[in-house]
Amino acid sequence: MKKLILSAFILFIVQPSSAQRNIKRPDGGTMTAAAIDKVVHKLMDTAEVTGLCIRIISNNQPAYIKAYGFANKAKKQLNDTATSFYAASLAKPLFAYTVLQLAQDGVIDLDKPLYTYLPKPLPEYDNYKELAGDDRWKLITARDCLRHSTGFPNWRDADPGKKMGIYFTPGTHYAYSGEGIQLLQMVVEAVTHRSLEDIAREKIFIPFGMTKTSFLWQPRFEEDYAVGHNIQEDTLHKDRYTHVYAAGSMETTIADYMRFIAAVMQHQRLGNKYWGQAFSPQIVINSKTQMFSLDTTSVADNSKIQLAYGLGWGLFQTPYGRAFFKEGHGFGWQHYSIAIPQQKTALIIMSNSDNAESIFTELVQKLTGVTIPFEWESYHPYRGTAKLAEEQLRMFTGVWHNERYDTTVSLVNGRLKVEAPKVGLPPTNIYPENDHHLFLKIMETDLEFVKGADGKFVKAIADDEGEHYELTRVK
Template identity: 30%
Template sequence: MTKQILSCIAFLALSINCALAQADKKSDLFIELLNQDNVFFERGFNQCDLDYLGSRIAEDLKFYHDQSGFQDKNSFFENTQKYICSDSEKKPIRKVDTNSLQVFPLYNNGKLYGAIQKGIHHFYLRELDKDDVWTSTAKFTHVWLLDNGLWKLSEVLSYDHQNDIAVNEKQRIEQILKDNNVPALGIGIIESGKLTKIEVYGTLDLQRTAPYNAIFKVASLTKPVFALTVLKLIDKGLLDLNEPLHPYWIDPDIKNDKRHQKLTPKIILTHQTGFPNWRYMTEANKLFFEFDPQTKYQYSGEGFEYLRKAIEYKLGKSLEELATEFLFEPLGMTDTRFWWDNEMDETRYAQNFDEHGEKIETEKYYEANAAANLLTTVEDYGKFLEYVINEADLSEKLYQEMIARQVQLGENDFFGLGWEILTEFSDDEFALLHTGKDPGVSTLAIWFPKSKNGYLIFLNGDKVNNIYEELLSNRLYLGNELWNKR
């Protein structure tokens, strides 16, 4: 086994793409490996034909199991006899989920010498005169090698075993997604300042299973990313929180209204510009002040775009360049982008659906927007949220300014710099949160500075209230209190 193959196996075990061409499910190789899997485990495992089993295992077999440890050929054979084949009336059996199978051929100088096979298998308890009882489900990666024309099992990885509790939870979540016409759900959970869980359920488009690294459009969850980019610029002395923006940018629609001279990064990050949310939503389809800046709160995407243009003119760098320099590269957010650039993997995009389960045509964007349209994964945004929870390498003064109650929205509701602030949680907790909403998009990110817990929720559909209620009421930190506040 070459180092290259072993490297690929390790990558596959972690669900990372390896540089191998996947075999088509109608190809001879895929069908051959499906048959090999079926016969090998039916005869060798389910029927305990140990002679056959021995003839189809490589002499240097390596078997990695996430619960029972490592086994070589001898120990694998002994354990099969002892734990699988010792009781003729009650024994475990294995069935493969054929829809989950993937096959990657292995070549040497153009000649096929083996294949990597990935999939999901289920285990049952079989007793005489009784129906099979499901016991667990796991993922597997097999390496099959050709030995004088015979396929032999050479490497086995069996991992991510789930019992009935975990699988029932998955089934329940996927059922509520189906009931509400929402194809996919992504959840990231942060505990004590660490991103500890990434879960993706459902499908990308009602057909293809949503992968761990599914790409979601997150709408206004773009704003916290932009806001932190701005704060990093301030912390580096490249911008001042209270400096006027008119020397760098004046929108042509308001050039004759001197109130533009009052606009600063702080006023914009706290949504006190006086702008409407979007000019296209107004009758005049022009930007204008609906009230004097810094006199009250009004949520405005236009404000964030105004600040983006001012910063880009001042520093001579685009938002993409600045966010990449200060956030995406340092945090390893390799799957996050502001628009559909050439590196966007459209095959992983969680397509958007309306409340009736009808697909919404995907609108692709080709320029950055500081307030909307960010494309990202649960893992990438989870890294960002973890970074924010741990104070984002900001000075203590600026971090405290970010989480301070800058504007009061309600009795226990405020706005800081880029984040809404909710108070009066149990244990003296308070939370900073942001949501995102577009057609076929519903997202939420929340974090609790005291406990350093937090989570994010990505959904690619419109009918989401029942899903949020289920998740917040039953699964997530102080979620029931958050649900009741909203």
């Protein structure tokens, strides 16, 4: 064990300086550290991404790592590569890799119905009592949970009926489900009589040298942790998980998580049989979007990129080989990881900003040359904002009226804010697209301002989520 930990330390901590060499991309091109830095800074600044961490693996070796922006903007605390981030759904592949090791050890069979591992029928458990009367729960396997084909909703609270249900025969269709991951965690802990935290520590954290990763909040994280930020870059409450959730209670760092990805790429702790199953298509994805995919009639042609799910990761074909990928998303947290084992390359992006997904498509493309399935992932590109002088911003300020309500635009600490109390809009950031056009990020609302003979704005034409009307200046 000591030799294993030491080798992990040497492989991932003692790394060559990315500033002294070019970093090879999967498409054959190269980038310097300075070029990467320039791309990241420009995108973050344009899209108002509060904080971000990036790590790149090239030729199976650490090639670039850097933290950007704020861990806590309100306190002016900067991110570091050792700053703890909430991992959100980046926890799921790590859980999957743990389960695959248990399958390799003969502890669990990926294709054996999960209920056979439990002492009583699934509907007799409080969390699953709503499945009574639908015997399809007897079909669900560990493979179904890891490839998202259980038939469960993502989360029962998001279900239209706010209850648990099976929406299609397990194993026949893809539909992303955190509930499926949680069911498998319950079975794994029942079979092993151990907590997932203990199992993950044995199978993943210790062997891969992940000293700042846990499914539970640890006192050591208090030394350096990030908080999430919303679209307006306001800081959000930091959750400190005291219960293990395989689907998303994990805390980690950019350095630790790439240790995991690097180990996976090198087949560590998994033989060819289970590694091959994890990273070969286990179910074809024909849904139009990743989430809200319970409607089996919602068919899209994803065959051009061979979009599918393996066991714990999404898969698609690039011009440079098959890629495996995983996203993470929570309030104030947005992450993306992608690896192409054939090219021995990987990229992980971790962000504590709700604006980060708007730059992921462009950022991944510029750093790797790969176009990700952004429409399926519902990634909407950022809108560029203009850098206007204070006197130009002040021209928008005032009270703007239409027959239904008044709208106030003000300038606060160099930022434009809009509010309309009558329709429940609190002071909210509004952004200049140019010197006569403003837009909101939290909803599809644009305001086109029109000048009068005196050169001042006298009215605004609103495009409010498809509805058009005029506002006139009254103050």
